[in-house]
Amino acid sequence: MIEQHPCNGPEATFEAGRMLAEILRAGDVIGLMGDLGAGKTLLTQGIAAGLGVPESVRVTSPTFSLINEYAGGRLPMVHVDLYRIEAEAELEHIGLEEMLDNAGVSSVEWCERFPVLPDDHLIVRIEIAGETQRTLSATGNGPRSTEVAAKWAALLGATLR
Numbered sequence: 001m002i003e004q005h006p007c008n009g010p011e012a013t014f015e016a017g018r019m020l021a022e023i024l025r026a027g028d029v030i031g032l033m034g035d036l037g038a039g040k041t042l043l044t045q046g047i048a049a050g051l052g053v054p055e056s057v058r059v060t061s062p063t064f065s066l067i068n069e070y071a072g073g074r075l076p077m078v079h080v081d082l083y084r085i086e087a088e089a090e091l092e093h094i095g096l097e098e099m100l101d102n103a104g105v106s107s108v109e110w111c112e113r114f115p116v117l118p119d120d121h122l123i124v125r126i127e128i129a130g131e132t133q134r135t136l137s138a139t140g141n142g143p144r145s146t147e148v149a150a151k152w153a154a155l156l157g158a159t160l161r
C-alpha cells in the first residue's frame with residue numbers, strides 16, 4: 001500500500017513504472033486510475049521500459065487504439081485504455097477478459113469504467129498535484145498484488161534516500 005508517493009516530474013513517474021516492472025510476473029494486472037494527463041500512459045511506458053520492451057515498440061498513448069501489445073521484453077505486455085469504450089458489449093467483442101488472462105503483464109487505463117479486471121489486481125491511482133507534480137497511490141487487491149504493492153513500496157522508498 002503506497003499512499004500519495006510524490007512523483008516530481010515526468011521522469012519520476014516513468015522511473016516508478018520501471019521499478020514496478022522489476023517485480024512483475026506473468027499474469028499480473030495493473031488497473032490505472034487518474035484524470036486525463038495524470039500520467040497513466042507514462043507510468044505504463046516506464047513499466048514497458050523496465051520489462052525491456054524496445055523503445056520503437058512503445059507508443060505514446062493508446063487512447064486512440066484500445067489495445068497495444070508490447071513484445072520484445074522479459075514478459076509480453078498488453079496495454080489497454082478503456083476511455084473511449086462506450087458499452088461492455090464492445091469489450092466482449094474484443095475478448096478483453098481472455099486477453100488479460102493470457103497476457104504476461106497487463107495495464108488497464110480507466111479500469112474503473114468496466115469490471116474487466118481479474119480478482120487479484122493492483123490498483124494504481126495517480127493524482128495531479130501541480131503542473132509537474134503527481135502523487136501515486138497503490139493498493140493490492142488479493143494476495144499477489146498485495147505482495148507486489150509491498151515490494152514496489154520498498155523500491156520506491158529506496159529511491160528517496
Ligand SMILES: Nc1ncnc2c1ncn2[C@@H]1O[C@H](COP(=O)(O)OP(=O)(O)O)[C@@H](O)[C@H]1O
Nearest residue numbers: 007009010013036037038039040041042132134
Ligand atoms: N510528475 C509527472 N508525472 C507524469 N506526467 C507528468 C508529470 N509532470 C508532467 N507530466 C506530463 O503529464 C502528461 C501525462 O500524460 P499521460 O501519461 O498521457 O497521461 P494519462 O495517460 O494519465 O492521460 C505528460 O505530458 C507528462 O509529460
Ligand SMILES: [Mg+2]
Nearest residue numbers: 040041061109
Ligand atoms: Mg493515457
